Every structure is written in C-alpha cells, then in structure tokens.
Amino acid sequence: MSFKTRLITYLCRILLFCSILALIPTKARFLEGLAIDFSIFRSSLASVGEGGAWPGVYPGLYLLFLPFTALPFDIGFSLFSSLNIAATIFLFLYTAHKLGFSIRLHASSPSSLYIYIALFLFVSTSPVQIVSKVGQLSMLAYALFVYAAFGSHKIGRACALGVGVALKFSLFFFLLPLLFVKRHYAVVVYGTLLFLFFSCAPIFFGYDLGNIYTDYFDCIVQKTVLIGGYDTYASSPNYTFVHFEFLKMNYLNILGKGLFFLIGLGVLYKERERPYLISLESLLLLSSLTMELSYHRVYDTCFIMALLFLQFVALCTQKRYRTLCLFSLLMSGYLFLFKLFIGRGACMRLGYLIGENRWIHLCPAGPHYLNFPGYAFLMLALTLWACWSYRFSRKSFAIN
DSSP states (O other), rough: OOOOHHHHHHHHHHHHHHHHHHHHHOHHHHHHTTTTTHHHHHGGGTTTTTTTTOOSSSGGGGGGGGGHHHHHHHHHHHHHHHHHHHHHHHHHHHHHHHHOOOOEEEEEEEHHHHHHHHHHHHHSSHHHHHHHHHHHHHHHHHHHHHHHHHHHHHHHHHHHHHHHHHHHHHGGGGHHHHHTTTHHHHHHHHHHHHHHHHHHHHGGGTHHHHHHHHHHHHHIIIIIIOOSSSSGGGOOOGGOOSOOOOOHHHHHHHHHHHHHHHHHHHHHHHHTTTTTTTEEHHHHHHHHHHHHSSSSSSGGGGGHEEEHHHHHHHHHHHHHHHHHHEEEEEHHHHHHSSSHHHHHHHHHHHHHHHSSSBBBBBBOSTOOOEEEHHHHHHHHHHHHHHHHHHHOSSSSOOEE
C-alpha cells in the first residue's frame, strides 16, 4: 500500500469518526434544551388510553412512539439518538453511493476523501445539528425514503416508505409521486397501505377517527391557507420557517405556491421519460419545491443540505468552474446564515431596520422585536438555484 493510499484511508476514517462524534448529544447540550421535540412526542402519549384528547400533531405518528413510552426518558432518548445518528450517516453515504460517488474508506484516489469531507461539513450544519439536538424526525424519514427508492428488497422498501411517510408525510409532497412516475408501483402502493394503517392508529385506542382528522385538517387549513403569514404561530420561533408564506397579501402567497406546484408537476412529467433513473438535480429541485409548499422549518432541509454538498463534489469532479463559483457563493451565504446564532441576529437586525410594512410578515420575537423571515428568503434563493441547475445541467449524477 502506497503512502498516498494510507494517508487517504486514515483521513477518511478520521472524518467518519469525527462526523459520528459531532452528532452525539452531550450533557452541555442537554442543558440547552435537548430533546424538546422527542419529549413532546413521548409525553403526548401519556393521555392516550386514559380518556384524554388525542395529540394534535399528525395522528398516525404516535403509534411509532409507543415503544419509547415503556423506557426511562434517558434510555429512550439515547436509543432515539442512536437511530438518528445511524440515519444521518446512512442518508448521506447511501445517497452518495447511489449517485455514483466512491465512498470506500480504503481508496487510492482523493474522490472518497472529498465525500468524507462533505460528510463532516454536512453533519456540522445547523439543520442536522437541530435534528440531533431536539429529537426531530426529519432525518429518519429521509433515510427511509432513500432506502425505499433505491433499496434491494421490495417488501423492505415498501415498509420503509410507509413508516417514513407516517413519520413526516409533509416531506413527501413530491418525493412520493416521483417514485410513482419512476414506475416503482408496488413500493408506492404497499407503502401507502402501510401509511394508511398508521393513520388509523387512534381507532385502536377507542377514538373517533372522523372527529380527529376533521379537527386536524381544519387547523391546518385555517393557519396555513386561509390566514397565512408566519405570525399565526406566535408561540414558535417563526423566523426559522422556510416555506413560501411571508407576504402579507395572502393571494400572492397562494399564487406563488401555485407556481411552485405547477413547476413540480412539470418536473414529474419530464421525469417520466427516464424510468428508474433519478438524478441529483431532480431530487434537489423536488425537495426544494416541497419546502416551499408545505409547513416546514430549517431542520426539514437536512436532505437538501446533503444534496447540496454532493452537488458541490459533483461540480468539482466535472470541473465546471464557472458554475462552481456561483454555487460556492450561494452555498457560503446559505451556510453562514444557517448557523442559527448568526441567522437569528441577522433576522432581528433586518426586522428592526425594515419595521412594520405593507408587504412582508415580520415574525414575533418578543414584546419589542420583530424578526425578518430570512430563512424563507434563503430557501427561495435555493429553490431558484435548484430550478436553474435542473434546467441547465449538462451531466447528471443519477441513481439507477
């Protein structure tokens, strides 16, 4: 083994180890509010079966959290964190492998090293760190989608799809139809049936399914369609929203979402021409359009962050330097502002400078502060990049 091969191998292993280490929750992070969302999911089940109301978040989700209620909180969250870490590493490396990148730890060329550098940068971004810190489900859902789309066993793929959609169905707005137009019919049908099974979970506990879903969808329609704007969730850190709903004239929000929806349909129609082949650009664009259309925060962009880093490696491999410069500029600004302690200060300062206006919703941040919806604007810029990248891509890394 040559010195160069040994050096690359050791560096790849060190980067993989550091990537795993960066995802492990620590006691210091626990004091900063670790496991908030995991705690909510777990504690919400306490009233189920005891006559209490069914939890208001997507009803079918809670059936998957039942095993964690039988465990002490620390053990349950440690197990959940382990699943999240495995899902994060799997999501990035499996997607990279299927897109044609080398992920070998023992390699003589620097291509594998680029991937592990990208992996370390990926796990260091705020969306991934937030998922790890608060116990969110986005990473698990995306990892299950990747296996559902490109795994080897049809039954396992269908199960992964059903569980993934049940965990967070809003992430699959365009990804599920993409599998259908790519002729993965059996996986989509059986996965949907499993999702419907989870959706009927309240019946098993004696609840009226009709009333639960009527209240659930009434709440969604009222807050995200009829009212609009980010100030409809006053108790939440609204400046972390990324979906397209920041204009005060709600008909413009609806028109914008309609345009994004039509673009998504156009992409799906075009993708019919290449059955069983999914490109990096199509995944990036459809995931970005999903973020624009449905209710999402920054932690739901973790799959997009993975695709962005892989696109960076792809552009380097293809030596497309002009495009690479434009991409690097966008990515640098995106990552800089995506660090929440930086982004929050920038959003607050912009909100202070702009003040109350006729066009843009500013997000409540206390009695004297209003935050500018900076992440939503960044997501819009990224969506435009994804459209341009999909339209003018000359050579695509694709999953067979």
